[in-house]
Amino acid sequence: MSLVSIKTRSLMLLCLSQIAVLSLWFSASAVAPTLAREFSLPGDVIALMSSAVQAGFVVGCIISAGFGLADRTDPRLLYALCAIAGALANTAFIYLEPGTTLSILMRLATGAVIAGVYPVGMKIAMSWAKGDAGWLVGMLVGSLMIGSASPHLIAYFGDVNWRAVLWATSMISALGGLTVMLVAIGPNFAKSPKFELSKAITAFTDRPIRLANYGYFGHMWEVYAMWAWIGLYLAASFEAAGLDDANRWASLMAFVTIAAGAPVSMIGGRLADRFGRTLMTSTVLAMSGICSLLAGPLFGGPVLVVCLLAVIWGATVSPDSAQFSTAVGELSKPENRGTMLTMQTAIGFSLALVSVQLMPHWIDLVGWHWAFTPLVAGPIFGIVSMLSLRRLPQSRQLAGGRR
Structure with a gap:
């Protein structure tokens, strides 16, 4: 073979x-x-x-x-x-x-x-x-x-x-x-660089790496909160719209919504390799941020419209994840790469934990009509960070450069 x-x-x-x-x-x-x-x-x-x-x-x-x-x-x-x-x-x-x-x-x-x-x-x-x-x-x-x-x-x-x-x-x-x-x-398998706490500060002192991390943090503020609560949102919206067996249909649409990001992640990987990670990530962050703003006003609206929004949101909320990790790997020195990726993952998932945990309190306060509005802060922060990285000469180290 x-x-x-x-x-x-x-x-x-x-x-x-x-x-x-x-x-x-x-x-x-x-x-x-x-x-x-x-x-x-x-x-x-x-x-x-x-x-x-x-x-x-x-x-x-x-x-x-x-x-x-x-x-x-x-x-x-x-x-x-x-x-x-x-x-x-x-x-x-x-x-x-x-x-x-x-x-x-x-x-x-x-x-x-x-x-x-x-x-x-x-x-x-x-x-x-x-x-x-x-x-x-x-x-x-x-x-x-x-x-x-x-x-x-x-x-x-x-x-x-x-x-x-x-x-x-x-x-x-x-x-x-x-x-x-x-x-x-595969033939490129090698030992991972070890995590070294003493080098972890580089994640924030090296500006290009810091900006790539900030993009990831903005992404993580949104994505897991959306994934964790989209099923409950859809069930409540379908029920408000008078759909029979709302919970069951919400389960199906939650699957379609989250899974919609899979093909876009693969396509996005190809596009990022060719045209640049900063451009690809900024684009999908903007699209997902718009969806997070629209989810509230559309709550309880026509079922097909809500489903369409959910699928578009699912397709754009997650494909940038892989590119943030790849960008940090490309910007890091080989001996620091393991530490940088570990720091990125640890902080990003910690932020996601906060946003997921805050969601029910926010929903209790304002209801589903404004439930996902705070999540838009993540895409905005991420876009600003990645466009700032795009202007730096170090962005040429990324696949696709600054195009």
Whole structure:
């Protein structure tokens, strides 16, 4: 088998594995309306179930980077073990009362082990990079989106039986973990630069890297809050519009909305490699920011119009994620790259945790008509940062330069 064929086969298997394992991320959020109704859970507890996964992911990334876990063993083995551990934590959630401390800890543990899946999968994919880094990372991020969206689809077909949804995502995750063992590692595989706290300050003292990070932070302020709450927003909007079985249809549309970012991530990766990351990221940030402003006024409006807005928002809220990470990698010195990417991930997901957790309080205060308005601050901040980076001579280090 030729090297090209091995690369194609391995990347296809890796993407399928990522889709399967990353279904764990929003497995509880996908059935949030059912959990809220069955267990009388307030909005802040629903938000906490999503935030706990992100908090666990941040902690897991720092531990993994600090100990160089992906470099001490076959990364596929680490990936597989973490996927199975995530499936076990997700299954344990079924036997606990949602909203209790122990159930939140299971969501935290789920996020922590995902840190051994998503970044490691990206490392394996990058081992095959040859002038197509943006596309490869975009492909992996697209897989994350489909995986994150899949519990909503399972909820739609499972008639929103929350236990069935979690059982299905656990089984899919375990299968995805085993699948990765069939993936070949590319010729560019090398040990990751170690995380060094002493070098972490470079993320803020080096202006080009700082601006690329700021773009990512603006993106993260919006994306996970949108993903975590879009299902509840759609359910409430459909119900206000008089649609029968609103929760079930909201599950289907939440899947379509989040998954819509997957093909755009891959296309966006190609465009960013060719025309420049600053231009591509600024464009989609502007489009998603406009959608966040329109979501409120359209609440309870015609179902087809709300669905169209949701899909456009889903298609534009996430494709820039891969390009921010790639940009920081391109701007960093090789010996600092691991630390820079770890810092970017840790701070970005911490910001996302804040926005997700603040959402229910804001919704209680102003209602769904203004629910997503604060999220537009993220795209505005990101656009200003990336256009500032575009004007610097260092932007020529990025694929596509400043065009």
